[in-house]
Amino acid sequence: MSSTELDKSRATSSASTVGAPTDSASPATAINGHPNPGIDAAGTTPERKPMIEVRHLHRFFGKLKAVNNVSFTAYPGQVVGFIGPNGSGKTTTMRILATLDLPTAGDAFVNGYSVIDDPDKVRHAVGFMPDAFGRYPNMDVVEYLDFFARAYGLRGQKRLDALDRVLIFTELRKMAHKPINTLSKGMSQRLGLGRVLIHDPPVLILDEPAAGLDPRARVELRELIAVLSTELGKTILISSHILTELGEICDSAVIIEAGQVLASGTIKDINDKHLKDLADSKNILFITRVLNGQAEALATWLLEQPFVLDANVASELVRFRFEGDVHAQHDLLKRMINSKFEIIEFQRKAETLEDAFMAITKGIVQ
Amino acid sequence: MSTISPQYDVRREDLLFCAHPALDRWSDRVNPLLIKEINQQLKSRLFLMIYLLFVLLVWGSSLYMLMMQPQTDQPDFEAGDLLFSLLYKITIFPLCFAIPLGIHQRMRDEFHMHTIEMLTITTLSSGRIFRGKLMCGLLQSGLFLFASLPFLVFCYLLKGIGIVEILTVVAGTVFTLLCFYQVTILYSALSRTRIWEYLSRMSLVFFSTILYFALFFSADAVVLGGISSIYYLVGVLVANTPLYFSMLIFLDAAHEQFKPLRLMRPPFRVRINGEGKVIFLPRLLYQEVPEEYRDPSSNPVKSNQAASKSLAKAT
Numbered sequence: 001m002s003s004t005e006l007d008k009s010r011a012t013s014s015a016s017t018v019g020a021p022t023d024s025a026s027p028a029t030a031i032n033g034h035p036n037p038g039i040d041a042a043g044t045t046p047e048r049k050p051m052i053e054v055r056h057l058h059r060f061f062g063k064l065k066a067v068n069n070v071s072f073t074a075y076p077g078q079v080v081g082f083i084g085p086n087g088s089g090k091t092t093t094m095r096i097l098a099t100l101d102l103p104t105a106g107d108a109f110v111n112g113y114s115v116i117d118d119p120d121k122v123r124h125a126v127g128f129m130p131d132a133f134g135r136y137p138n139m140d141v142v143e144y145l146d147f148f149a150r151a152y153g154l155r156g157q158k159r160l161d162a163l164d165r166v167l168i169f170t171e172l173r174k175m176a177h178k179p180i181n182t183l184s185k186g187m188s189q190r191l192g193l194g195r196v197l198i199h200d201p202p203v204l205i206l207d208e209p210a211a212g213l214d215p216r217a218r219v220e221l222r223e224l225i226a227v228l229s230t231e232l233g234k235t236i237l238i239s240s241h242i243l244t245e246l247g248e249i250c251d252s253a254v255i256i257e258a259g260q261v262l263a264s265g266t267i268k269d270i271n272d273k274h275l276k277d278l279a280d281s282k283n284i285l286f287i288t289r290v291l292n293g294q295a296e297a298l299a300t301w302l303l304e305q306p307f308v309l310d311a312n313v314a315s316e317l318v319r320f321r322f323e324g325d326v327h328a329q330h331d332l333l334k335r336m337i338n339s340k341f342e343i344i345e346f347q348r349k350a351e352t353l354e355d356a357f358m359a360i361t362k363g364i365v366q
Numbered sequence: 367m368s369t370i371s372p373q374y375d376v377r378r379e380d381l382l383f384c385a386h387p388a389l390d391r392w393s394d395r396v397n398p399l400l401i402k403e404i405n406q407q408l409k410s411r412l413f414l415m416i417y418l419l420f421v422l423l424v425w426g427s428s429l430y431m432l433m434m435q436p437q438t439d440q441p442d443f444e445a446g447d448l449l450f451s452l453l454y455k456i457t458i459f460p461l462c463f464a465i466p467l468g469i470h471q472r473m474r475d476e477f478h479m480h481t482i483e484m485l486t487i488t489t490l491s492s493g494r495i496f497r498g499k500l501m502c503g504l505l506q507s508g509l510f511l512f513a514s515l516p517f518l519v520f521c522y523l524l525k526g527i528g529i530v531e532i533l534t535v536v537a538g539t540v541f542t543l544l545c546f547y548q549v550t551i552l553y554s555a556l557s558r559t560r561i562w563e564y565l566s567r568m569s570l571v572f573f574s575t576i577l578y579f580a581l582f583f584s585a586d587a588v589v590l591g592g593i594s595s596i597y598y599l600v601g602v603l604v605a606n607t608p609l610y611f612s613m614l615i616f617l618d619a620a621h622e623q624f625k626p627l628r629l630m631r632p633p634f635r636v637r638i639n640g641e642g643k644v645i646f647l648p649r650l651l652y653q654e655v656p657e658e659y660r661d662p663s664s665n666p667v668k669s670n671q672a673a674s675k676s677l678a679k680a681t
């Protein structure tokens with residue numbers, strides 16, 4: 001192992017790792033829990049080296065800290081969701097990874113190359129699809145792809161093969177001669193994806209690719225992304241604020257707000273941690289359904305019970321917040337039934353990824 | 367071209383530059399931007415219209431001059447120089463106005479539509495992007511010259527002008543345009559705000575007008591005024607000095623623009639520093655780095671790296 005690799009592995013150990021049960025508050029311990037951290041204490045060649053590695057990335061615009069100490073790592077074949085509300089610094093981070101911008105401090109590595117020191121090598125390894133990309137006038141789909149194939153230095157048969165491959169993969173063959181400024185949103189997203197894939201990079205950075213797509217186009221996009229990661233082994237960083245959608249595409253996620261990572265890990269971990277926090281917080285939303293118009297009465301009754309914070313009625317449903325522990329919950333239900341309420345449903349409101357997101361982010365606007 | 371049947375499948379012949387293996391091989395060696403531009407140009411109605419109009423004008427004026435000739439019965443009538451002067455004024459009009467304004471417009475669009483960003487993250491160097499843009503301008507002017515060159519040479523047959531003078535003027539013009547287009551590209555890349563874009567377009571029209579009349583009068587001086595070709599060429603080299611100079615001034619500043627780091631508010635990347643010296647801002651990021659990060663030893667990341675590097679060396 002070369003000294004630079006060693007150097008890299010040392011530095012890595014201070015960054016949080018996506019996909020590992022990490023605690024973003026103490027990044028130094030992050031690496032320990034990773035099932036396949038790619039770092040070996042004995043110094044042998046790592047089995048998997050990270051494809052994307054963001055280390056203490058900062059990007060300030062004057063006083064505005066658009067990206068403020070962001071660290072995460074993504075391994076080959078992983079699809080990482082980059083989730084955050086508007087203005088949280090997703091695009092800024094992605095632009096740095098795509099070598100379109102430079103960090104104020106910190107560094108980011110793609111396929112082991114620094115975006116600061118080796119931008120050219122990073123460009124070979126990365127395909128970046130911005131949230132909105134310009135279209136040249138007087139150009140059709142195949143000419144557009146051909147142009148980028150040339151721009152990435154593909155020549156002769158290689159270029160033609162790349163064109164074929166991309167046109168088939170994105171199913172744009174039928175549109176090959178459509179002028180690009182007449183394409184629909186869904187089709188131009190496909191074209192954008194096609195352009196990103198033309199030089200067959202191992203890392204794809206997609207900035208809100210699903211924004212503005214109809215449900216069908218979204219499902220299709222999801223399928224394309226699944227193929228890219230599972231069959232072609234691409235590492236994909238994909239940003240969005242539509243969480244439910246990312247939950248289905250991604251194996252892990254980084255949640256960012258106001259330039260800072262709030263949570264990172266597998267989707268399941270994030271969700272579980274959130275549920276655990278909720279359980280700890282003892283402030284849970286319950287929904288009960290009662291028969292025969294007893295809802296009003298139940299709500300009034302509930303408000304007299306201990307630990308109940310509030311209660312409100314929507315037809316036969318009563319929602320209430322409760323801050324007691326499980327025993328208190330059990331007690332409450334027993335008393336409810338004893339009070340002759342005809343209860344047909346009593347459940348804790350299911351927590352979705354959306355709820356986790358809402359709970360984790362605080363709506364900070366810089 | 368835009369209507370396609372749903373069963374349509376792309377074939378290699380459908381791409382202009384892939385149609386023939388030889389053309390394909392040739393196109394691989396050419397700047398990709400040039401290929402793109404040719405493809406686009408062939409579909410641009412505006413360009414085709416301007417070009418058609420131009421060809422008609424050149425044809426028309428040549429015919430007109432020819433018809434004038436037999437009506438005068440002086441044996442030593444020489445119309446070559448007059449026709450040349452007329453054709454030259456027509457030819458350099460699009461070269462001085464349409465093409466530079468086209469360059470400016472396309473450059474502006476590249477920045478507005480962020481297509482320049484997509485270009486810069488390809489493996490094309492900014493030098494190649496720049497040369498591609500320049501070649502596109504030269505290609506267009508080549509097309510105009512190509513259309514009028516037969517007529518310019520035809521002037522020789524009408525007497526009154528020598529072939530050396532014709533070639534000298536054409537060479538001087540091409541050289542001046544080469545310099546002017548380079549400056550135009552750099553100049554167009556400088557402005558970042560709308561107001562500056564507008565001002566730079568207006569000033570470009572102004573510079574184009576100056577160029578037009580400079581070319582116009584200097585060619586007339588050779589063709590009609592009888593100034594020697596050598597003087598003309600020396601004059602061209604000297605008169606272009608402001609262009610070489612502005613190229614140098616804009617080069618560094620505009621070069622940064624090809625790496626579109628949109629970090630700065632001011633419209634230009636050229637600044638006067640505290641000591642009154644002109645400075646070009648290089649990688650602008652360090653301008654904005656807060657104090658605590660300017661000193662590497664206090665930057666936690668860099669110092670971490672330095673530490674681990676020295677550790678790695680030690681082991």
Ligand SMILES: Nc1ncnc2c1ncn2[C@@H]1O[C@H](COP(=O)(O)OP(=O)(O)OP(=O)(O)O)[C@@H](O)[C@H]1O
Nearest residue numbers: 061066084085086087088089090091092093366628
């Ligand atoms: N070039 C710039 N100059 C100044 N401020 C900028 C610049 N680019 C981004 N910002 C600011 O940085 C912050 C983060 O922006 P960014 O575009 O990264 O957010 P985002 O997470 O992508 O948001 P969205 O979901 O809306 O796309 C915002 O407050 C934005 O205004």
Ligand SMILES: [Mg+2]
Nearest residue numbers: 090091131207
């Ligand atoms: Mg964004």
